[in-house]
Amino acid sequence: MSVPVEVLVQKEYTKNIKMRLEDIQSIGDWLKQQPHLPQEYITDLEIILAYHSCEGCIEQTTKVIDLNYTLRTLFSFYQNRRIDISLETALHTWLITFLDTPTKKGYSAIYCQLLDADPQKFVYNDVVKAFVMLMDLWQWEKGTVPGVAVILNMDKVSVSHLSRMDLNVAQQFFYFLQEAMFVRLKEFHFINASNFIDTLMSMVKPFMKKEMLDILKIHPVGSDSLEEYIPKAALPKEAGGENKEGNVLRDEIWNKIKSNEEFFEAELKKRVEESKRPGGPKTMSTFFSGFEGSFKKLEID
Incomplete structure (x- = not known):
């Protein structure tokens, strides 16, 4: 700031x-x-x-x-923006970082990669919270860009991670990403997608509009098809790229978050007073009919 x-x-x-x-x-x-x-x-x-x-x-x-x-x-992932142990764990379990190299169409790429494969450390709400915090901070610093591409590396992700996804939070996240975030979402990539990608898609596809499904690309394990969209060199070393190692990028992101605590404290003031809304307040049920308790964490055998 x-x-x-x-x-x-x-x-x-x-x-x-x-x-x-x-x-x-x-x-x-x-x-x-x-x-x-x-x-x-x-x-x-x-x-x-x-x-x-x-x-x-x-x-x-x-x-x-x-x-x-x-x-x-x-939405739950905007309720607590404290820089605390839960956020630190999320950002040490998942690398979430913007790549320096744009896509071949000139879009800014945000890259996500699991660093710690222990499913017990994966708290989906905290990871989503970390993602939107970084997006808010990045937009404040970067301003407008032609478009955004999300790259999610599925390496190290297991079925056990999927079972820990909170589908209520997933529904909120995909709704916010598609309907309300101040970005032009242009590409969404799953890379190193293993055979359980169909399970993941069956979980999140109901939350995706046709426009998002049209930009969604799935790149199987061993495929080089991502290079049609962005040079492989842009990725971290562990992903076969020439960028810094994931742990180095992780530390840079964590230090950046910590140094911008005032930004997130100020952002918490940007909330609606529903009691003052003309026409009456909006609630979660305004957007998701019968939302309360509509999903639970998925149990996968």
Whole structure:
């Protein structure tokens, strides 16, 4: 958070020739009329991120802004942003990092890889929390990008890990990723996919829209097909790339998170006051009919 937001905003107008100041101001005026939204804490940078993710459509941008902060208030992985032992365990169990090399279409790639294969250390909600925390921080620093590609390395992932997935959290995560996150999601890759990828897909496919299924690519163990999208050299050494080793990247990410504690404390203020929402409050059941207790952790033989 060392760079003033005004500087970051001006940078966006410089790099995005289609960014219309009057549109951003119009959305800001709309925001001031929304008593339930955290107006005083939402910056022009976040309006710009939303506007860019909606391809410059003002009406869609206002809907996504409202939805984004509503879901931040409701969803479990946005409830606790403390930098504590549970977050440290998540980020030492899973490597979650942005790669320096863009995809061949110019998209920014976020890479996820299991570092510790012990299923008992895998807490799905904590890993999702870590993912969205890093996304928020990265967007604040990076600003808009042409698109985002997610690369999930399934090496070391076992059926025991799948059995520890909380499907309520998975439903929330995929809904947020597809409907409310201020990004243009362009690619989603499973690499080193083993024979139980069908089990995983049967779990998460109900939460994916057709548009996401269309960009989903599954690369089996031993396949080099990911290289059609991004050079293999971009990956960590353990994945056959020329990047740093996973443990080094892990430590860099953890240190970055720790040094930005104030950012996450400030982000916690960006929540909705449902009692002030015109037309009445929204709850989890607004988005997921019969949500309460609708899923439990999957039991796999």
